[in-house]
Amino acid sequence: MAQREVEPIGARVRYWRQRRMLSRPQLASLVDRSVSWLEKVEAGERPLHNLEVIERLATALSVETALLVDGGATRAAQVRVDAAEITGIRDALAWYPVTDPDHGRSLDEVVPVLDRLGAAWLESEFVTVGRYLPGLLVAVQQLHADGADSVVVARVQVKAFRLACSMLLKYRHHELAWLAADRAMAVGDRSGDDMALARATRSVARALSHNGQSLRSIRTAVAMADRLVPLTSVEEEALPLRGMLLLAAQITAANLGDADTARELHLAAAALARGVSETRRHETQFGPTNVAFHRVAALVRLREPADALAVGRTVSPQAVTTMPAERRATYFLDLAEALLAIGRPSAALGRLLDADASAPQEVRGRPQSADLVRRLLSTRECGRDERLRNLADEAGIAA
Numbered sequence: 001m002a003q004r005e006v007e008p009i010g011a012r013v014r015y016w017r018q019r020r021m022l023s024r025p026q027l028a029s030l031v032d033r034s035v036s037w038l039e040k041v042e043a044g045e046r047p048l049h050n051l052e053v054i055e056r057l058a059t060a061l062s063v064e065t066a067l068l069v070d071g072g073a074t075r076a077a078q079v080r081v082d083a084a085e086i087t088g089i090r091d092a093l094a095w096y097p098v099t100d101p102d103h104g105r106s107l108d109e110v111v112p113v114l115d116r117l118g119a120a121w122l123e124s125e126f127v128t129v130g131r132y133l134p135g136l137l138v139a140v141q142q143l144h145a146d147g148a149d150s151v152v153v154a155r156v157q158v159k160a161f162r163l164a165c166s167m168l169l170k171y172r173h174h175e176l177a178w179l180a181a182d183r184a185m186a187v188g189d190r191s192g193d194d195m196a197l198a199r200a201t202r203s204v205a206r207a208l209s210h211n212g213q214s215l216r217s218i219r220t221a222v223a224m225a226d227r228l229v230p231l232t233s234v235e236e237e238a239l240p241l242r243g244m245l246l247l248a249a250q251i252t253a254a255n256l257g258d259a260d261t262a263r264e265l266h267l268a269a270a271a272l273a274r275g276v277s278e279t280r281r282h283e284t285q286f287g288p289t290n291v292a293f294h295r296v297a298a299l300v301r302l303r304e305p306a307d308a309l310a311v312g313r314t315v316s317p318q319a320v321t322t323m324p325a326e327r328r329a330t331y332f333l334d335l336a337e338a339l340l341a342i343g344r345p346s347a348a349l350g351r352l353l354d355a356d357a358s359a360p361q362e363v364r365g366r367p368q369s370a371d372l373v374r375r376l377l378s379t380r381e382c383g384r385d386e387r388l389r390n391l392a393d394e395a396g397i398a399a
Contacts, residue, residue: 076395127365165184295311329356329363355369377389
């Protein structure tokens with residue numbers, strides 16, 4: 001394997017300082033050093049060999065010492081949401097208005113940040129989301145929820161809590177995800193706005209399914225989808241929301257091994273998708289392509305890999321490219337699982353590499369993807385493949 005250039009320790013200190021959103025004066029103060037000292041360290045002008053000082057920097061930056069002394073470890077960490085960021089989300093969920101009752105935020109402050117993080121999520125820039133989401137969660141709770149903008153505020157708050165729930169589920173913090181989803185439901189229920197409530201219900205249904213409440217998850221999602229029926233003629237997003245609720249229920253049914261219910265929910269969603277144009281992408285990403293993606297995912301979970309691949313063959317490459325990176329990568333990973341299940345590890349590696357090209361953080365930073373990489377490494381066909389070993393090395397996965 002080719003040797004990589006070793007990154008100076010000062011550059012790693014700068015990277016983690018910026019990722020933790022600390023100024024130089026703040027970090028310098030935390031380690032009892034001057035700002036000019038830190039500037040020289042970050043610029044590589046002052047060597048940093050004292051282990052005690054390095055450990056103090058690591059503590060101040062909430063990282064393992066190895067992440068400052070090992071460039072390879074930092075490269076792997078750059079594509080992974082870490083424990084400090086999950087803690088930040090947890091702490092933000094523990095914030096309540098009574099803590100700072102006089103500090104109000106405006107929609108003009110909050111909405112642009114929420115939109116940027118929503119776009120980052122769709123592009124699988126999860127580290128960016130993890131970095132800024134805690135501050136956003138506190139800010140949305142500081143919005144004034146009464147007055148003419150009350151419904152808008154509720155929808156903004158629900159979207160932020162949903163983003164937190166999705167992040168936490170992706171990194172297997174299921175109970176904390178349930179808290180974020182429940183917070184969204186409380187907002188949606190208080191608002192009296194069925195659209196806000198439906199968006200929150202999507203998160204609650206997913207959180208329930210990951211916390212041992214699968215049957216309740218399905219019932220909740222389907223009931224909310226039915227409740228939206230009268231709104232489909234007056235709210236543009238009502239039909240796509242109905243569809244996404246049914247797709248969430250389909251995946252839960254598949255995880256339970258209930259093929260009949262999963263198929264019934266798929267057919268209902270597919271019927272709705274026929275009325276959705278793929279040329280105008282909805283906020284939910286609902287449409288025929290996403291319905292097919294979810295069907296592949298369901299069939300993989302039902303241990304019907306051949307059928308999953310057959311559905312995949314009906315999706316045109318052009319349709320795949322129109323989907324956001326997060327959706328594309330997840331789809332490729334499902335295809336990789338199906339191919340590995342039928343004994344085609346080399347083809348599975350191809351789909352894994354497609355996923356990595358679409359969204360490196362989806363492949364290199366998530367526990368579920370790491371499991372797939374390890375299983376491919378254990379196969380005779382792929383275990384010595386340089387592409388796979390390089391990917392594993394960059395992701396910090398033992399080859």
